[in-house]
Amino acid sequence: MLELIMTLSDTTTAAARPDADPRGPRLRSALEDLIVLPGDAEWDLARMPWNLAVDQRPVAVARPPTAEDVVEIVRAATAAGLRVAPQSTGHAAAALADTGLADTVVVSLARLRGVTVDPVSRTARVLGGSHWNDVLEATAPHGLTAPHGSAGDVSVAGYSLSGGLSFYARTHGLAVNFVRAVQIVTADGVLVRASAEENADLFWAVRGGSGAFGVVVSLEIDLLPYADVYAGMLLWDAAHAPEVARAWAAWTATAPESATTTLRILNLPPLPELPPFLSGRSVVVIDGAVLETDETAMAALAPLRELAPEIDTFARIPAAGLVAVHMDPPQPTPAVTAHAVLDELPDAAVEAFLRAGSDRALFMTELRHIGGAVARPAAAGGAVSALRGQFVCHAVTMVPVPEAAAGADASVRAAVAHFEPWHIDVLALTFVDGGGADRRLGYGKAAGRLSELKRRFDPGAVFSAAQPVH
Ligand SMILES: Cc1cc2nc3c(=O)[nH]c(=O)nc-3n(C[C@H](O)[C@H](O)[C@H](O)COP(=O)(O)OP(=O)(O)OC[C@H]3O[C@@H](n4cnc5c(N)ncnc54)[C@H](O)[C@@H]3O)c2cc1C
Structure with missing residues (x-):
């Protein structure tokens, strides 16, 4: 690479x-x-x-x-x-x-990493460039964990302050609602603390407005009281994608909020790093976590297990192991992605998923089940505290050489376009990956106040961010 x-x-x-x-x-x-x-x-x-x-x-x-x-x-x-x-x-x-x-x-912020855990208050102080892996290493000895996403090398600040969708999300909501305070260097070059009590407007804005409001040098976040979780993945050959996708879609209609899962079709390249039974294959995978006792989790997953997966890793695992379940690339990767948010997944949308996933040029076509606590605004939340909708559809492809970028971009957009009849006017900000997306769809009703606060805290538009605020 x-x-x-x-x-x-x-x-x-x-x-x-x-x-x-x-x-x-x-x-x-x-x-x-x-x-x-x-x-x-x-x-x-x-x-x-x-x-x-x-x-x-x-x-x-x-x-x-x-x-x-x-x-x-x-x-x-x-x-x-x-x-x-x-x-x-x-x-x-x-x-x-x-x-x-x-x-x-x-x-x-790559040199500004470090995590201190307070097990009594169940909080952590996280330096601005820290990755989720840093947090999990520090919280695991205390039997605690955190609302990380599917990749441990994503930063806490970048993920949390733009929302943050975890496998805990349908029970505990977006990760942004776990942020208790930030220390941030603002456009006038001053280091301030922002929390519900201090600089409350800035605190509201940065929880969603993220890097458009300053450089966050540390965050204080709430932790989750899980030492272990029932989590894992089920995998079949892609030949089984139709029955698996239909079963998962039906299952999500009544799945408890304690279950947060994804459905994916993966077209794996023939790479020596992959185990031989996966290298070069197309597979369909369901993965995630069920925050229940073993017995209740097994009962919840039974309809999916009845489809006789080739691999079934669902079991009680140390909570820190959840970050590996989705098998995201462990090192820097050249990729292009696109996404949309859907309100429902009727049969025709499942067929759209199968059509999108059959494009072998795509590395991954994914549906993430959201809803539950993800859709409920937090009582004292910031600019972003909830995400409307029931599913995120997400397509990813690799860009092995720069010349492949345009074709890769067209592939991921075409995949998401298959779901167009069910798109809603919402974007999951952490999944916005360029391509001229209208970020106001990620800010929703907060967009107006966020713009006013941008003019107040950063009148010269000093800060440039992946998710800009104008
Ligand atoms: C492999 C992979 C897996 C992913 N999995 C998930 C997932 O499961 N759930 C999910 O919700 N998202 C997921 N994402 C998306 C990810 O959360 C976003 O791309 C996020 O913005 C990355 O944050 P970062 O800081 O690591 O990236 P960066 O590109 O470094 O930062 C993104 C933006 O965050 C802001 N930012 C970062 N650090 C700071 C700071 N210290 N101070 C101020 N602003 C800052 C800036 O505005 C910056 O432009 C994934 C992405 C990838 C590539």
Whole structure:
């Protein structure tokens, strides 16, 4: 994967490079080795996001190890007339690239990681660039867990502050409602705490508005009291996709809110990293968690198990193991995705899923069951606290070489278009992956107040974000 982005770069000196910005030297004298500029030896690695399909070319990449350094960077960037884009991992780099980075300093939070757990209050303090894996490692010894998504190397800040859909979601709602406070560097270069009691308007805005309101250097989050969970996956050959998809759709109509699952058709490439029985195969998979006793969970899953899966890993597992159940790529990957939110899944929509999944150019066609607590706004929630709808349809394909990007984009859009009759005017912000999506559909009724608060807290539009607020 590394070769992909390296082929996009060259080795000319900073001054001669077409992407070197004349404001770079000014930043260097203010920030010295806190920043990396075009032409520096580390430039290509520093600018490389998790999504390797995105060739990020900002003015500079800043890599602060402390909150105080973030303050210095925001002040120096704004003094040089530049914008600032917080980035923890670059999972949403395609959405950020959509905003254009020609006048922007990317602030990579990769060096600002760490987690402290308070088992008594069942909360954690998480530094701004921390990944969910960092949180799970710290919470597991206390018999606690957190509302992480399907990939452990996604950041807590980027995921939670744009909503965050976990396998706990139908019981416990969106991850954003677990955020109790943030420490954030605002557009005027000041580090403030925002919570229900302090800077309450900013706290409301950042819970949904995310990086459009500042660089979050730490978060305080609630934890979940699960040491273990009943979770796993069922897998069949894709030849069984019609019966499995129909059964899952019928099952979700009465599934308890304690069950959060997904249905996927995966077209797995012939890779040596995959076990031989999966390499190069198309399979249909149901996975997720059922937050019940073993007996109740087994009874809930019985109608799906009756379809005799080839693999059945559902069992009681340590809660930290839930992050591996979805089998997301464990390393940076070049990918293109698209999604839509659906209110229902009638028979015709199940047929649409099967049609979409039969495109072997797609790596994955997925339906995530939402509803339940996901759809219920939180009492003291922020700009985003719920997501309307019953299912998220989501398509992903890989981009092995840059020339494949346009075709890959067309494939994922075509997959989502199959579901068009059931699309509703809603977007799940964490699933927006560029492509000119109208983010107001992710903010819903909060969009107006969010825009007003953007003008108040960031009047010069300093912050550029994967999910912008205008
Ligand atoms: C393999 C994979 C699996 C995923 N699984 C799920 C899932 O199960 N559920 C789900 O809901 N989503 C999921 N996502 C989507 C993911 O939650 C979003 O892409 C999320 O925005 C990634 O956050 P990040 O910080 O890791 O990425 P980045 O690209 O680094 O950040 C995305 C945006 O978040 C903001 N941000 C990040 N860090 C900070 C910070 N410290 N301060 C201020 N703003 C910040 C910025 O606005 C930034 O543009 C998945 C994505 C991938 C690629």
